[in-house]
Amino acid sequence: MKHTLSVLVENQAGVLSKISGLFSRRGFNIDSLAVGVTADPNISRITIVADGDDYVLEQLEKQLNKLIPVIKVKAFESGSYLSRELSLIKVNCTASRRPELIQIAEMMHAKVIDAAVSTITLEFSDTAEQTEILMNLLRPYGIREIVRTGTVAIEKGNSSVSVQSGS
Amino acid sequence: MVKCLESEGVSVIFGYPGAAICPFYDRLLDSDIKHILVRQEQNAVHAASGYARSSGKPGVCVATSGPGATNMITGIATAYTDSIPIIAITGQVRSDLLGRDVFQEADITGACEPFVKHSYLVKNTADLPRIFKEAFHIASTGRPGPVLIDIPIDMQTNEIESFEYPSKANIIGYKPNIKGHSVQIKKAAELIRSSSRPVIVAGGGVLSSGVKLKLVDFAVTTGIPVVSTMMGIGVMPSEHRLYLGMLGSHGKGVANRVIHESDLIIVCGARLGDRAVAAPDQISERSKIIHIDIDPAEIGKNIKTTVPIVGDMRDIMSRLADAVGEYHVSPMWDDTIERWKKDLFRLPKEFDGFVEPRSFVAKFSHMLPSKAILVADVGQNQIWCANNFRIKEGRFLTTGGMGTMGYSIPAAIGAKFARPEREVVVICGDGSFQMGMNELGTIAQNNLNIKIIVMRNTRLGMVRELQKNLYRGRYSATFLDENSPDFMKIAQAYHIPSVMASSNEEAEKIAAEMLKHDGSFMLVCNVSPDTPSI
Numbered sequence: 001m002k003h004t005l006s007v008l009v010e011n012q013a014g015v016l017s018k019i020s021g022l023f024s025r026r027g028f029n030i031d032s033l034a035v036g037v038t039a040d041p042n043i044s045r046i047t048i049v050a051d052g053d054d055y056v057l058e059q060l061e062k063q064l065n066k067l068i069p070v071i072k073v074k075a076f077e078s079g080s081y082l083s084r085e086l087s088l089i090k091v092n093c094t095a096s097r098r099p100e101l102i103q104i105a106e107m108m109h110a111k112v113i114d115a116a117v118s119t120i121t122l123e124f125s126d127t128a129e130q131t132e133i134l135m136n137l138l139r140p141y142g143i144r145e146i147v148r149t150g151t152v153a154i155e156k157g158n159s160s161v162s163v164q165s166g167s
Numbered sequence: 168m169v170k171c172l173e174s175e176g177v178s179v180i181f182g183y184p185g186a187a188i189c190p191f192y193d194r195l196l197d198s199d200i201k202h203i204l205v206r207q208e209q210n211a212v213h214a215a216s217g218y219a220r221s222s223g224k225p226g227v228c229v230a231t232s233g234p235g236a237t238n239m240i241t242g243i244a245t246a247y248t249d250s251i252p253i254i255a256i257t258g259q260v261r262s263d264l265l266g267r268d269v270f271q272e273a274d275i276t277g278a279c280e281p282f283v284k285h286s287y288l289v290k291n292t293a294d295l296p297r298i299f300k301e302a303f304h305i306a307s308t309g310r311p312g313p314v315l316i317d318i319p320i321d322m323q324t325n326e327i328e329s330f331e332y333p334s335k336a337n338i339i340g341y342k343p344n345i346k347g348h349s350v351q352i353k354k355a356a357e358l359i360r361s362s363s364r365p366v367i368v369a370g371g372g373v374l375s376s377g378v379k380l381k382l383v384d385f386a387v388t389t390g391i392p393v394v395s396t397m398m399g400i401g402v403m404p405s406e407h408r409l410y411l412g413m414l415g416s417h418g419k420g421v422a423n424r425v426i427h428e429s430d431l432i433i434v435c436g437a438r439l440g441d442r443a444v445a446a447p448d449q450i451s452e453r454s455k456i457i458h459i460d461i462d463p464a465e466i467g468k469n470i471k472t473t474v475p476i477v478g479d480m481r482d483i484m485s486r487l488a489d490a491v492g493e494y495h496v497s498p499m500w501d502d503t504i505e506r507w508k509k510d511l512f513r514l515p516k517e518f519d520g521f522v523e524p525r526s527f528v529a530k531f532s533h534m535l536p537s538k539a540i541l542v543a544d545v546g547q548n549q550i551w552c553a554n555n556f557r558i559k560e561g562r563f564l565t566t567g568g569m570g571t572m573g574y575s576i577p578a579a580i581g582a583k584f585a586r587p588e589r590e591v592v593v594i595c596g597d598g599s600f601q602m603g604m605n606e607l608g609t610i611a612q613n614n615l616n617i618k619i620i621v622m623r624n625t626r627l628g629m630v631r632e633l634q635k636n637l638y639r640g641r642y643s644a645t646f647l648d649e650n651s652p653d654f655m656k657i658a659q660a661y662h663i664p665s666v667m668a669s670s671n672e673e674a675e676k677i678a679a680e681m682l683k684h685d686g687s688f689m690l691v692c693n694v695s696p697d698t699p700s701i
Contacts, residue, residue, distance in 0.1 A: 010339065010340060013288070013290075014276065014288070017280065018280060021280050021281065059464065059467075062464035062468075063464055065463070066462070068284070068285040068305060068338060068340055068341050069340055070340050071339050072340075
């Protein structure tokens with residue numbers, strides 16, 4: 001089962017290696033990991049998508065919390081959060097195929113950001129699931145290269161994962 | 168750095184100098200802090216561990232960059248698995264040269280990542296006071312553990328404008344949960360009151376939190392029997408009626424029997440590793456489990472828990488006792504245990520021409536002052552001691568988590584500096600002795616009064632036993648030379664008197680003389696290679 005965790009950490013050297021090291025030595029599987037600074041430049045947020053059962057999730061949260069630079073760990077419950085992933089996809093595209101691909105892009109709300117004689121490059125921002133759908137549609141044309149940022153996620157409604165919030 | 172240590176009230180540190188830590192050693196000359204020069208850096212960490220466990224304060228050890236630092240890793244890992252508060256300070260190459268693979272550069276914060284509670288690589292001299300304050304706070308609070316501070320040489324020599332040692336550490340991501348949750352305590356109390364065959368499993372956490380007397384009180388009032396993990400030995404006097412000994416694969420039959428027949432297990436400050444409980448799932452199916460620990464990550468890690476209580480046992484133990492109120496285990500449970508104690512007791516088999524180590528350890532413990540500190544190494548000697556040392560008010564120190572051979576001699580040195588007034592005794596095998604014997608130099612140089620008993624079977628007994636039982640007696644690489652070393656001569660080289668014994672009678676006689684001797688002494692007991700661990 002996939003779990004999405006939002007982790008606030010002190011923005012200091014070595015934090016990322018502490019977290020990635022923890023995952024590898026405890027045998028947790030990471031699907032994606034995205035890091036960025038928060039509104040407070042001293043604090044970064046890491047969004048982790050990991051695979052495992054409830055035991056793994058519980059250990060994951062507890063072991064992350066044991067790391068000193070980790071300030072807060074929140075595992076999102078399914079349905080309670082919004083997630084996005086940015087992808088840049090370069091697809092084989094001859095002139096004759098161009099209208100089809102543009103149609104797919106429009107249908108999926110992807111943006112054409114570059115075109116060349118034999119390729120077209122799309123920008124797509126949506127959930128990991130939607131990204132898979134788009135990729136399936138593009139695969140028959142030949143995907144040259146895909147660059148994905150990994151999932152970032154935020155809670156729905158008024159709640160937030162911040163240093164002050166109680167959750 | 169020296170001022171930081173002084174501000175923390177540090178009076179003794181263990182270390183080994185080198186180029187990258189020289190500025191610190193230079194300043195140390197002007198301080199009252201006593202530096203104990205060990206013979207290898209790993210032993211500085213073990214000595215700090217023995218010091219920490221005997222004094223209740225974090226132990227401090229120092230080494231230089233590169234090999235000095237990497238030599239420390241085994242010691243740091245040992246302290247980590249044993250949850251011992253250690254401050255490990257390493258020198259590092261100049262900060263502007265970091266990452267260039269210069270002479271004696273090693274990424275020690277990276278290498279120690281899995282074995283430290285936290286680590287620092289100092290990048291600004293002005294941060295030193297804060298970092299030291301935080302390091303001592305992190306090491307000694309919550310679940311104790313080692314903290315590494317890696318300090319490039321230029322960070323040691325840079326001047327700072329003014330030195331001010333912070334009075335408090337304020338770490339946003341580190342607030343160990345101290346107070347146990349009232350609802351959980353109430354639930355646990357109800358479970359206890361409704362149980363008829365409860366048992367307490369006490370681990371090292373009971374000793375490090377200093378609640379052993381409260382635990383004994385609780386056991387006596389309720390009549391709940393106590394078993395301990397290896398790290399928990401000493402929570403109760405061995406001969407207390409309610410103490411059933413160590414559990415686990417190398418533990419006492421009665422302790423394991425009680426665990427298997429109980430309807431409620433109260434786990435206090437123990438993680439229940441694989442050596443303590445081999446099949447936790449079977450146990451949690453049969454009995455209910457209350458798990459009290461300061462580290463929330465231990466709860467549910469190895470065993471399914473009915474009622475978890477996260478927090479400091481100092482707070483929880485007395486509140487739990489109050490909540491339980493008047494309760495006593497059923498007399499049936501009491502009687503059954505007394506019967507098992509008799510049924511499962513076996514006299515150790517003796518071998519002619521050898522010392523029988525199990526009966527010797529039992530006998531020897533009664534010759535010791537009640538507050539003596541016994542340090543056991545790793546191997547068969549550890550199991551002989553764990554099961555047969557009759558502890559009273561003293562301490563039993565050994566490494567249960569990592570099981571690092573060579574721990575006992577340096578750890579005893581640390582213990583002696585923490586408790587100079589106490590009798591400190593090492594019991595090790597001839598294998599583990601040879602991993603730590605370089606520290607005889609430290610003992611001799613400091614005129615330490617440490618008694619060393621070497622159980623000499625000229626084998627790596629624990630592994631040999633494993634090969635005997637699981638590998639059809641195909642003994643591979645477990646034979647130590649019978650002719651060398653000459654232990655008497657080794658002791659003599661360090662001006663330590665030594666005697667060899669080949670029977671219990673002899674060994675007991677020499678042990679009595681040894682304890683009268685003011686100063687270190689070595690007793691070598693010839694033990695049959697066929698003596699089993701339990």
